[in-house]
Amino acid sequence: MSTPEPDPSHQISQRDLRNRSAEIMDGLERGERYAVTRNGHHIGDLVPIRRRRRAVSRAEFAAVSRGMPRLDDRKYREDMDHHVNDDLYDPYDRAYGRGEFAQDDE
Structure with missing residues (x-):
């Protein structure tokens, strides 16, 4: 818009x-x-801020999204797996050099 x-x-x-x-x-x-x-x-x-947000009716949303391509769930999942690193780690481990981020003192 x-x-x-x-x-x-x-x-x-x-x-x-x-x-x-x-x-x-x-x-x-x-x-x-x-x-x-x-x-x-x-x-x-x-520019002035908009004071009130207008809710979109179900019919208006349906009309706008009617031309959208159908989402391929399998392709979406493949893209997410490829582009998103979901390895979990504690950010404090990285900050303080603990766990997998520990420096070897050998």
């Missing part, structure tokens, strides 16, 4: 951001978006 580009009229410089921060934060609370520039170059966007 892409975010809409900030309105070009809401282009602010780094200096504006520093000097007018309260005004800009108020704008963010109203849902305004800002494009931030430094030396005339676009360096980032200030």
